[in-house]
Amino acid sequence: MNTLEDRAREIRRMVIKMIAGARGGHAGASLSEIDILTALYFRVLNISPQRAADPSRDRFVLSKGHASEGLYCTLAAAGFFDPELLDHYLEEGNPLTIHPTNKVPGIEVNTGALGHGFSIAAGMALGAKKSGASYRVFVLTGDGELQEGSNWEAAMAAAHFRLGNLVWIIDNNGLQLVSSVKETMGIEPLEAKLLSFGFDVKTIEGNNSEKVAGTLENLNYRGEIPHAIIAKTVKGKGVSFMENICEWHHRIPTGEECERALKELE
Template sequence: MDMTDLKIKATRIRMDVLRMIHRAKAGHTGGSLSNTDILTALYYRVMRINPADPKWPDRDRFIASKGHAVESLWCILADLGFFPKEELDTFCQFGTRLIGHPNNKVPGIEMNTGALGHGLSIAVGMALAAKRDGKGYRVFCLMGDGEQAEGSVWEAAMAGAHYGLDNLVGIIDRNGLQISGSTEDVMAIEPLDTKWKAFGWHVVAVDGHDMDALVKVLESAPEVPGKPTLVLARTVKARGVSFAENIPGWHHRVPNDEELQRALAELAAYEAQLKREGGRAEA
């Protein structure tokens, strides 16, 4: 996909996320919308994956450490054909595989996650295994910014640098908000770039909604041999829905009927703008 196609795809995934959460009357709206561009860049452009063979040994691995924001990941996996798209209708319903956190009973999910602070440790183990097995795959781990207050994150950071895991890419969805407010009010974590550099990582800051910049950074990792990479992605909570952006209450809020229609209209207008700018015909 070129950049316009990726931006259109991310917009459509956001619409799917909102419909799914509204239908289920459950879900993490804000964080799923803030990480959508990151996941779109990874799954449609950067990572080596095969939906027809989810356990392909040479696939790149992805760990969603901020597992509560799984909705965008479910929508992307369904869109790519890891499981039928109709299954999205069962999200958070009794007996479903599509629960509110990643579930490795679903093709495309490497590990159950959601207890914050654990994902990077899992990713370190996978990256170390690749090195010892002589495999060329990369491991990507998406973390939340509130998660940076967890001590296990920093233990994993030390291990990643110690073992020279340049096949490991950590990504922080830095939207500045967590369930109870600003990260800097709840537990100050800045300066994140300086801290990760001090732990031996190569750090790259990027606008987490600039698709061109995201793809460039993620495709080029590792930039420094012998060092894991940390992508500090500056994002906006509930990106794409103007009345929800940067509002902590949308961390775990479900849009009502009127809000859903407003949000879908905004996103449809943005998609139309992208098509005009890119010279695309209506799909």
């Protein structure tokens, strides 16, 4: 139960159960990011439930806020709140809403309207730098999300202000809501773009939590160059019939599909 891979599999099971139970959510989008979140919360982030308000804690911003289920299940698995809350997802009065808010223990920023998280994260990193604080800031955006121009303003600012304490992780699954990123409005050549904006760029296997953790552990956070990680992922990762199928961005599994998915994730 202690390898990152085991944890990621268990968190995927939690996501499927949560979405099937609530009859709402974003299965494909959440499954895509689980290995990145597992690496962050179980290896990389200098944070714990007991230190949730410690000013020196690392910060994480889920800019692709529609994939909230992945974050909720990861936070519950990491002990930030009672996993029982997951069983009441989307019920009135539950802080676990379709898009994440900072009413949920462990969540820093309200997101869901795409294109905002990276700017907020850059501001947090600049704040740390100006005040001499040692915390690092990690932000996860989608790839379709990069069609929002605000990301590129944040990227310019990150390089200009030499935010070596900032890591921009891109969940590069190639799909967005109803179609591929390429057909909707392409973002390639992504690596060349990020390099030209002044980032230290690494392209990695984003559905391998060990590789993600190893990469993040070895970045130079004390330097002056902001980091960009192009995480090559598969939307719907871990459930064969959801993988790479756009419809599963937010389709709800039937009872039978839920059982099949959980079986695959045993």
